[in-house]
Amino acid sequence: MANPSLAKVNAECPHCGFKQKEYVAAKSSICRQCGRSFSPFAPKPDLKLRTREEAPPPERHSIFGRFEDFWKRQRSSIIECFECNRKQQVCGAATSTICPGCSAHIDLRDYKITSGFSRSIRTRGNVHLTGKGDLGSSSVVCRSALVEGRLRGNLHCDDTVTIHCSGKILGRISARHIIIDRKADIHCFCRVRAQSIEIKGRMSGEIIAQMVTVQKKASLQGDVTAKAITVEKGGMFSGQLVIGQISITQGELLEDQEPAGTNILESHFPGAAPRPLPAT
Ligand SMILES: [Zn+2]
Ligand SMILES: [Zn+2]
Known part of the structure; x- marks a missing residue:
């Protein structure tokens, strides 16, 4: 005979409303969406009790608290599993x-x-390396990062890395979008990879990207392999430039593979390199 306590039924998380299967006998559970614990089947109406006390309404301290809570819940996002890449929706509070x-x-922290x-x-989640921070981890993978302190390890962001510091960067940086901020002055020892990189400050180092922008008053020194580069008036670029069709996949971003060199060299237009481009 099947044990009835091993049967599974739908339980709804009281925090975020996510529905998941739970054993009928389960006394407590962790919500797979927001990570908070709850009692899936409590309070159970007790049939023996004639007069049931009203459960107090859930505590809501203030309008502000309710508002904040509302926004946290609204900020749900789609995230991808690190192992199998399956996507799921998670609530902001998780x-x-x-x-x-x-x-x-x-x-998700x-x-x-x-x-x-x-x-x-x-x-x-996101990583904020503050001015006094010193990040020596060999591997940091996150959604977006703001780098104001010392970065010694490798950093990969699914979204944006904003560099707001000066000095040497020893680790590899890869991201969908990289912004070298106006006050930044960095020297990258490893190749920097991105779909797009926007230089507003000063940078030296090698770049592989789809799109490179050197804004006015900014400077970039180093070799660039890109599909397109824009040096705005007053911006400065010096180094080898290889214009080529490059496709950057997530795997390449993570693994720092060599680009398909021959393809890039073939599409390399004559006279493009080496040539400093003081655009004034
Ligand atoms: Zn939940
Ligand atoms: Zn998975």
Whole structure:
């Protein structure tokens, strides 16, 4: 005979409304969407009790609290599993989730690094490396990052990296979009990869990107392989320029592979390199 306590039924998370299957006997559960715990089948109406006490309404401290809560819930986003790439929707308040495809744990936290930090990070949240922060982790993977402090390890962002610091950057940086801020003055020792990179400050180093923009008063020194480069009036670029059809996939962004060199050299138009481009 089947044990009835092993039957599974739908339970709804009281925090975010996410529905998941739970054992009937389960006393508590963790929501797979927002990561908060709840009692799936409590309070159970007790049939023996004639007069049931009214449960107090859920505590809502203030209009502000309710408003904040509302916005947190609204900020749901689609995230991808690190292991199997399956996508799922998570609510803004969640700090972790479990992949519905492969059951892998997915970190959704934001990290603010204000001192030395060397553990590796793999989150769908954001990373803020503050001015006093020193990030020595060999691998940091996150959604977006703001770099104001010392970055020594490798950094990959699914979305945007904003560099707002000066000095040497020893690790590899790759992202969909990279912004070298107006006050930044950096020297990258490893090749920087992005779909688009916008230089508003000063940078030296090698770039592989689809699209490179050197804004006015900005300077870029180093070799560039790109599909397109724009040097605005008053901007400065010096180095080798290879214009080629390059496709950057997520895997390439992560693994720092060599570009398909022959293809790029073939489409390399004559006279493009080396030639400093003081656009004035
Ligand atoms: Zn939930
Ligand atoms: Zn998965």
